Amino acid sequence: MASKPFPVPKGMPSFWQTAPGHLDNHRSSAALPVESDIVIIGAGYSGASLVTHLLDNQGSQKKTILVLEARQLCSGATGRNGGHLKPDVYNLCSSVSDTHGLEAAVEIAEFELQNVEAVKDYVHSSGAQCDFVMTQAVDVQFSERHDAALKARYEKLSMAGIKATQQAAHFHGRDAEIISGVKGAKGAFKYSAGHLWPYKLIHHMFEQALKHSNVNLQTNSPVIAISQHPDSSGRWRLTTPRGDVLAQQVIVATNAYTAALLPEYQDKIIPYRTLCSRIVTPEDKLPPLLVNSYALRFNEWDYDYLIPRVDGSIIVGGARRTYLEHLQQWYGNVDDSKLMDVGRDYFDGYMQRNFRGWENSGAYTDKVWTGVMGYSADRLPRIGKIPGRQNMFIMGGFTGHGMPQIFLAAKGLSRMVSDDTPFSNTGIPRLFEETEARLQSKQNWLLDLHSGLFPASKL
């Protein structure tokens, strides 16, 4: 793992970035402001949602808000992800129920459902052009054993009366193959989800935010250090190659890259490099109809996810089986400027292999890219006040699943920043709160997973 996992200077372009937004290299002012009331570090989905909600909360006393982005706007995970806005209504919440109790699990499942609704409302009410579509998610299991285990957990939550879980229906055997259209499906869950073009959504949010004179966006302006302590007036000094900024309040929205600035996040938010792709059919052929979004679960740890796009192309991410054994390819690896040595051919013939009706589609891989997720050592996002750092806040560790969490997490956190609302009143699930105990914990489920699967493999 890189000792200081800063973003590399130039990530390879994803499909989403092929229509570059006009804010990619935006700087609201030629010079960096020397001070700001609030500084948000990172301009991905978290940074964009934070600035949106901070502006919504502001009264007549408008605080200055500076957003510092190391590279282009939305060039991190948000600009290279799968575009899947899928609430987890039975899986993560089920294991959380085992470890932390039913109430905590229900909070997460309901929060994710509320997020999908809130994003949908925001897109429609603000006129964001980001190919937002509500659809049905179909999660397919290829292993009978895995399907039975998930079904048992799903039924437990469902029978406990959890409304969010009851939104999903389960299908088994031939029904699963018919309902999913996936060859060899042994079981499937089906429930509502959305998909969208994340990069366009983030551009839209910043376009709206920049109409406010108290917002300043500075791209290509990495923070390279944060002072150890606030000065006598309580302000933090942020160092950039373009000069220093003094900030009354700082929100660290750097996700995978957080440990580069805050050493306490080393092995707490872990950079995890992964692969994503776009599959297309030849121009003279219409692609077979695919209306659902999918997760294809080959076993307990090997899965892919995909969304159909309105232009007939398919975005597919995952390919875990090709790289998971090779720890140095992904664990702590922030190099999204190139493909991994392994896995680049994984998506070739993918639709033909897995989907009925696609055998003669001629579908081929149009683009493959890498992206860096921020995995939390205990699998749960980290949101709230940073222990031991007054007036500094964290929002990250979304563990490859930020799309159905970030919008409302930012709403809650913005209230903590604006008017010191206690975490318990923000609507964010209690287990997402950053705490000293979480930061001190030695848990690292990613390394546990790896050593359990590949005991002989070394870094």
Ligand SMILES: Cc1cc2nc3c(=O)[nH]c(=O)nc-3n(C[C@H](O)[C@H](O)[C@H](O)COP(=O)(O)OP(=O)(O)OC[C@H]3O[C@@H](n4cnc5c(N)ncnc54)[C@H](O)[C@@H]3O)c2cc1C
């Ligand atoms: C390939 C891939 C596929 C994914 N698919 C999905 C999916 O389908 N559904 C889903 O829910 N989630 C998915 N995710 C996860 C999802 O993209 C993330 O949870 C989400 O985008 C996190 O948003 P963020 O704003 O917190 O982080 P990011 O989008 O990574 O933004 C952080 C920003 O901080 C900037 N930054 C970092 N360090 C500094 C610094 N020192 N100074 C200034 N700026 C800095 C970075 O350049 C970056 O722009 C996927 C992720 C990847 C990589």
